[in-house]
Amino acid sequence: MIIYCVSYLCFMKNRRSYIPFLRTIVEVGFIIFLFYSNLLMGEFMPSGKGRANGLIWAIKDIFTIPNFIIAVVAAYIGHFAFGYVRKKL
Numbered sequence: 001m002i003i004y005c006v007s008y009l010c011f012m013k014n015r016r017s018y019i020p021f022l023r024t025i026v027e028v029g030f031i032i033f034l035f036y037s038n039l040l041m042g043e044f045m046p047s048g049k050g051r052a053n054g055l056i057w058a059i060k061d062i063f064t065i066p067n068f069i070i071a072v073v074a075a076y077i078g079h080f081a082f083g084y085v086r087k088k089l
Helices: 002-013 015-043 055-062 065-088
Strands: none
Touching: 015 055, 015 065
16 A cells, blocks of 8 residues: 555656656557457448357457557557647647
């Protein structure tokens, strides 16, 4: 408990230095979430195999290394694009 309080006070003391890092983590995480949710919804469309094979199969099918690499690259591209637009406005 004391370690948490000390680290929390340090975090609150230097909060401004963490804000860009936390914004990046939240934006990238949200874009990755949207990517995977879109893939999962696609498995259950009429043309997908998710209806026949079930939810567990669909989850195993979308959580692969190539999909993760695509999600991370797309998330960082989206983060930098939103950052550019944010600075222009």
